[in-house]
Amino acid sequence: MEGWTVTVDRRITKKEKPNTEQLEFGRIFTDHMFIMDYMEPLGWHDARIVPYQQLTIDPSAMTFHYGQSVFEGMKAYHTDEGEIQLFRPEKNLERLNHSNDRLCIPQIDEEFVLNAIKQLVYLDKDWIPKADGTSLYIRPFIISTEPFIGVAPSHQYKLIVILSPVGSYYKEGINPVKIAVENHYVRAVKGGTGEAKTGGNYAASLKAQEKCTQNGFSQVLWLDGVEKKYIEEVGSMNVFFKINGEVVTPALNGSILEGITRNSVIQLLNHWNIPVTERKVSMEELYEAYVDGKLEEAFGSGTAAVLSPIGQLSWGDKDLFINNGKTGEVSKALYDTLTGIQYGRKTDPFNWVEKVKEVSAIKN
Template sequence: MAQKDFTITKVMTKKPKPDDQELEFGKHFTDHMFVMDYHIDKGWYDGRIIPYQPITLDPASMIFHYGQTVFEGLKAYSTSKGDVQLFRPDENIHRLNRSNERMCIPTIDFDLAMEAIKQLVSVDKDWVPKAKGTSLYIRPYIIATEPYLGVAPSKQYKFIIILSPVGAYYKEGINPVKIAVENEYIRAVEGGTGEAKTAGNYAGSLIAQEKVADDGYAQVLWLDGHEKRYIEEVGSMNVFFKINGEVITPALNGSILPGVTRKSVIDLLKSWDIPVTERRISLDEIKEAHQKGQLEEAFGSGTAAVISPIGELAFNQVHMVINDMKTGDVSKRLYDTMTQIQYGDIEDPFDWTIRV
């Protein structure tokens, strides 16, 4: 039986809360955190909610040397009825365990992880912002803590959850952003760790983003690591293209992260009878569709930004403007519908939300 009777130690003095209207992404943190330990001889044990505080690790902890870690990202929303609800936390927990398996980290009992998220959000419920477009970002993660310098899976870990009240991820909001195609660096390859949500994937992607930021590009479009022809992700998001009435997204191939928002977009499109296809799509195909006037929309999808329209793609001195740098009808409908479900403004026909 998984432990769910967590001990709760509350802060003596609460932090001042930032103004909802001035929230940025990931800069403020709530009063409490969840921590649970693992030892190969004991399994997961001692789940506890404690005041938010620094963690102390041995300098030889394996996380520092071999990067054995996974993380997740989901959100809690304040509804118009005064409730707080989560959006598809079950999908995040399942993906966390798939990442665990890839990174040789022990899996977490599903019910235990769900209860930890619910209880922590409940304890810090007054941190869930209420202004439009804001939410409480939830970051569960696991790190290897065994002090050992041999290259092998750790025998000790910590499972931690922290919370952060956030505003919009991109300052542009639902307005289209400019994206540069990356043809030098590789984000991930099939058989690697691209389908796992692990820190090294993101560290390795930073150089490409830094390279184009000064030229006004919000992110980069990643190509496959074998031929550098086929589109994979945009920044840290999944990507969709609407071509001649059909929405196309790269098929999951082992190097692409299976996004929860990606899955939700596909479910919504199918429910609207809008053709949606998961398959390989090349940059040449995108270029040809643009030349023929058939590239109607492009957008990224992810937990942080939900839907981020792409207004321009740039590569090899070619600048493809999409939909006159305007947000497309499908992108807008997806964003509006998903956020309305998340905030409880419309009925949730998919049972995606869970009340805390």
């Protein structure tokens, strides 16, 4: 795609921007979106930014019938100095290609797509909210569009990027949440699509989420799909536990999504010389640590919420109240540091931040 440009069709009548104080997550979308098509033998082509609009897709498009789709989630932040920055966006596009490979979707040019995303974000920069805890959520996704009812990889695709100004993902914010351990339903199994970011994984989680919400919990803690013994994820986030001074997180095993925030947490803990280990963690081990007074903190990590402390785990007839239902010291330090780097308020020793500036690679 060397030498390619992104054509732009600017919206004439701009949408009304929302009240920052009333922002929900993922309900409102900006003026423009990015689209690029794939068709054999052309490959990826026709990269363009257009007004946000509905799609016209054939009812027999394969994405509707066989679920061949992937997506990513990242954010743009407005700093106190008026700059716009992204947090490790290259890792999101690297993971998108990993998901593409698992779903038999053609690879994208990561550098080109990142440049296109920056152009889109800059064009809609006035949509980036400035209130504390708010950001512009960026959702790239790919769907199979070939009109064919047959179980096979599609020969046609659309890559689309949409933007949404957002507030906090959980209404609890950084305050600890109540989590139910799921013993019946499973999210994914090794050899399946758990390590890819595809819609089917999330559809499979809805029934358990519905049940736990009805019972007053924020999310479910997922166990492995074979023995239903080992901890994997919490809701749509990776999960960490501080046990007797050591932070432990489930090792990547083929069914756990490799989170960018997860990786960032591990790097920060190593930077602070706090022991951190990736390994199998069973609910039995966790409960024993709780009984022995060694379970000190628990939290989930992910792009949407950044970090969400866990104050209570409900496992069958057992309730684990962690750190007296308060946010732990390590959890708070991680949240403050990650968000501080994302908003440009703290030093970035890892070069995680990428600035978004006006670019010349736009063909009007």
